[in-house]
Amino acid sequence: MKYPYAILGVPENATQQEIRQAYLDLLxxxxxxxxxxxxxxxxxxxxxxADDVARARLAVFGLQFHPHPPPKPSCLLPETSALPRRPGTAFWRKLLANTEPTHD
Structure with a gap:
């Protein structure tokens, strides 16, 4: 993806109103x-x-391409009994399931 300011045709120091007006004109x-x-x-x-938080995120982190969404916590803690059990996994499974955790 090209830089969003270049796509919208505004400088990086443009105000939110200028960015919004350029966006509407291009639409x-x-x-x-x-x-x-x-x-x-x-x-x-x-x-x-679109807003000050998004602009700050862009200024700090730049353009980052994420082709896939982050994995779900349930994928990180599988229910398969064939895997070795590590201490504390039951706690996190119950926490993720919004139930009261118990100590293993």
Whole structure:
């Protein structure tokens, strides 16, 4: 993905109002019915700079590509009895299941 400020055509020090206005102008120019790929690119860029928290995250971490969502905690603690049991896994399983943990 290209840098979101370049996609929206605004400088990095633009105000939220300037970014929003540029986004709306580009949406009028590239409606989703006529240019779905460009519309998706605009939406992705907007989500990266939509508010001050998102802009700060972008400034600190930059563009990071995550093709897959993070694994669920249940995948990290399998229920298979064939695996060796480590101390404390029952505690975390019960905690993740929103039940009262017991000590093993």
């Amino acid at each position: 009028r120019k590239y409606p989703p019915e006529q240019a779905p790929d460009k519309f998706q690119e605009l939406r992705d860029a907007w989500q990266l700079v």
